[in-house]
Amino acid sequence: MQKEATPPFFIFAKNAQLCLNLKGALRRPHTSKRHGRDLRATMSYIDEAKQNFTDLSKNPYPGRGIVLGTSADGKSFVQVYWIMGRSVNSRNRVFEIEADTGFMKTKAFDESKLTDPHLIIYYPARHTKDVQIITNGDQTDTIYDAIKLGGTFESALRTRQYEDDAPNFTPRISGIHYKNAEPAVYKLSILKSRDNCEDAGCERMTFEFEKALPGLGHFISTYETDGKPIPSFNGFPKLMPIFDSAEETLKAYWDALNEDNKVSLMVKWIDRETFEAKTIIVNKNV
Numbered sequence: 504m505q506k507e508a509t510p511p512f513f514i515f516a517k518n519a520q521l522c523l524n525l526k527g528a529l530r531r532p533h534t535s536k537r538h539g540r541d542l543r544a545t546m547s548y549i550d551e552a553k554q555n556f557t558d559l560s561k562n563p564y565p566g567r568g569i570v571l572g573t574s575a576d577g578k579s580f581v582q583v584y585w586i587m588g589r590s591v592n593s594r595n596r597v598f599e600i601e602a603d604t605g606f607m608k609t610k611a612f613d614e615s616k617l618t619d620p621h622l623i624i625y626y627p628a629r630h631t632k633d634v635q636i637i638t639n640g641d642q643t644d645t646i647y648d649a650i651k652l653g654g655t656f657e658s659a660l661r662t663r664q665y666e667d668d669a670p671n672f673t674p675r676i677s678g679i680h681y682k683n684a685e686p687a688v689y690k691l692s693i694l695k696s697r698d699n700c701e702d703a704g705c706e707r708m709t710f711e712f713e714k715a716l717p718g719l720g721h722f723i724s725t726y727e728t729d730g731k732p733i734p735s736f737n738g739f740p741k742l743m744p745i746f747d748s749a750e751e752t753l754k755a756y757w758d759a760l761n762e763d764n765k766v767s768l769m770v771k772w773i774d775r776e777t778f779e780a781k782t783i784i785v786n787k788n789v
Contacts, residue, residue, distance in 0.1 A: 552719055552742040559722075559743075560759040564589070564729035565736075567639040570756075571678045571689045571712075572720020572745040578775055580680045580689070581720060581745045582637050583756055584627055585768040589729075592618050597786040598627075598767040605630070605782065607769055612788040622666055622673075628771065628782070635773055635780065638677040639725060640666065646677065656690055657709055664705035665696050670732040672696040674725050682778040687711040691723050691740050699732040710740050720745045748772075749783050757785050 559565065570583035586609070588594035595616045596609050607628040611617040617624075625641040634656075636646050642663045649659035656679050666673040674695035681687065691710045697703040712721060721740035726733045746752040749772040757768050766787055773780040 548716065548719055548742055549744075552744045555722065555741045556744055556755075556759065562728050563761045564726060564733070564764055566673070566725035566733070567676065568722060568724040569637055569639070569676055569678045569691065570720040570722045570743050570745075571637075571680060571691060572743070573688075573715040573717050574745055574772065575718035575747050577715065577717040580635070580715070580773040580775060581749075581752065582628070582635060582678065582680065582771040582773070583720070583752060583769070584637050584639075584771075585756065585760060586627075586639075586766045587760065587764040588766050589764060591616060593623060594766055595788070596623060596766055597788050598769055598784040600782055600784065605780070607782060607784070609767070612786075622668060628769065630780065632778065633682045635680040635771065635778075636677070637679070637771070638675065640675050642675050642677055646679070656692070660692055660694060660707070660709075663694060665694050669701075670699055672699055672701065672735070673733070674735050676723050676725055676736070678723075680773060684715070687713055688715050689721075691721060693723055693736060695735045699735065718745055719743070749781060753783055753785060 564587060567586050568584070572581045573579070574581055586596065588596070595612050597612045598607055599610050600607050606626055608626045609624050611624065622640065626643045627637060627639065629636050629643050629647045631650060634650055636643055638646065642660065645663055646656055646659040649655065660677060663675055665675055674693050677692040678689060680689045689712050693708050695706050697706055710721070720743045722743040723740045724736050726735060727737055728734065746755050749770045753768065753770040757765070760768070767784065769782060769784045771780050771782045
């Protein structure tokens with residue numbers, strides 16, 4: 504049985520004005536009535552994110568996952584992406600960052616074991632000077648190419664649908680951060696079937712987030728949990744914590760994922776002023 508992950512403690516150093524007592528628990532600082540409502544909302548968001556993180560640590564198979572958010576100090580946008588696998592083919596992967604472009608791709612760890620590359624070998628992360636794209640499939644290229652030609656995140660995804668891996672029909676999940684955050688700081692999308700069936704066609708949902716919440720992000724995954732067939736993610740993106748640094752965020756999420764099924768994880772830390780990014784990765788196969 505996987506040991507439950509305990510998330511590192513996190514705070515909003517400036518924005519929420521939260522304090523630590525000697526035992527490390529949250530306490531409410533003295534605030535005026537004018538700020539009381541914002542503080543109560545912030546503490547509620549923190550509790551929600553902590554619970555969702557605990558739920559993630561207990562989930563044997565959320566599949567591929569994306570978290571988009573903002574660093575605790577508010578100075579950086581943050582992207583978290585991971586892949587998991589149950590089959591030999593899915594587990595036979597690593598993340599690799601291209602030296603010349605900074606794009607991140609998946610590749611086979613052992614080429615001799617690669618049997619079907621079309622849904623597992625792709626670029627999860629690409630970028631331009633104005634956007635940072637992250638997805639769970641080759642729709643990364645679709646979005647990147649469309650934006651380079653003057654299209655949008657939404658128009659690109661209208662040309663795609665869920666993956667052709669019956670009976671699961673795995674959702675395509677995608678995210679994007681914008682340098683010029685108007686009207687949205689970031690967006691998440693899911694293209695999915697209804698109840699693992701093609702009869703209802705492709706259900707397309709895009710979620711826009713217009714305000715950065717320091718120390719918090721929004722999470723979406725391909726699956727709810729394990730199953731036969733595997734049930735697709737349902738509902739709205741969930742609040743998740745973003746920790747104090749890229750390294751702490753990488754460790755926290757890697758430790759939270761199921762030990763048997765996790766494969767690789769990436770954290771990208773994007774400076775909000777310059778839009779320059781630092782990307783760090785961890786691979787189970789080394």
